[in-house]
């Protein structure tokens with residue numbers, strides 16, 4: 062049965078009733094708390110209000126460019142008090158999965174990383190060996206010697222057993238060539254997450270999923286994605302906080318990661334906000350019967366950010382489509 066979203070309009074009673082249903086709020090970060098370095102209006106006040114009512118807040122982000130410690134610095138710099146233990150980022154859940162669940166036998170458990178320092182920090186904290194990532198030696202054009210050395214294997218590390226693809230701001234042909242050949246040699250293909258776009262500066266940029274696409278295209282393999290909506294991440298969070306899933310709500314901006322994560326995790330509710338990837342590729346999700354949106358799904362009142370007023374009205378109004386709520 063298709064669930065239709067309920068709108069959480071400016072009605073304070075409805076908002077209080079919604080809040081009182083839950084003990085724990087899992088907050089997505091990019092597109093919910095902020096867009097890049099722009100903190101959305103009301104974010105700090107909302108978190109303070111929830112905490113003042115004894116609600117637990119946990120930050121669950123697919124952004125693998127930062128470690129949990131980096132995220133704590135960002136939260137603090139944005140005026141959001143937090144604790145590193147309340148932060149679950151996809152780099153962390155990937156490192157945990159590799160180190161504690163996959164547990165490939167050494168020495169063939171080295172990781173070739175496409176991604177930034179967040180992944181490296183978390184792999185290091187789990188004692189997982191890696192190459193690639195932010196290595197400056199790979200930030201250059203491919204040369205005839207590279208072609209030769211990759212082709213005959215002399216430039217490849219025989220201990221690489223995993224390719225882990227995350228958001229990499231320095232992706233290039235040379236790194237993709239290395240990653241492809243490791244996969245061709247049988248390395249396991251993992252992704253921190255497969256978000257198609259990254260919400261930032263009130264628009265969208267290539268997301269982590271756009272980094273692994275070339276490898277999917279070349280190999281025909283789909284990576285095991287370890288961020289939302291993967292339930293490995295939900296199990297890790299529940300294992301740590303031991304919360305009642307029926308009393309937890311996932312707040313997110315992306316339907317095929319955040320909201321799906323909450324629904325498949327059988328949480329008590331989900332809250333879809335309109336400040337992030339709403340108009341990304343996921344808009345198409347609304348074209349499907351709203352099976353991903355349980356009845357508790359709501360769309361909070363939001364002040365249209367200036368950049369949103371001229372956004373394309375690509376979302377039909379109607380039965381299975383969410384509508385931008387009237388402005389409060």
Ligand SMILES: O=C(O)[C@H](O)[C@H](O)COP(=O)(O)O
Nearest residue numbers: 090091122123124259268269
């Ligand atoms: O491309 C990406 O990696 C994602 O867009 C980004 O990281 C999403 O982060 P989140 O919304 O889960 O905080």
Ligand SMILES: [Mg+2]
Nearest residue numbers: 089091092314
């Ligand atoms: Mg988001």
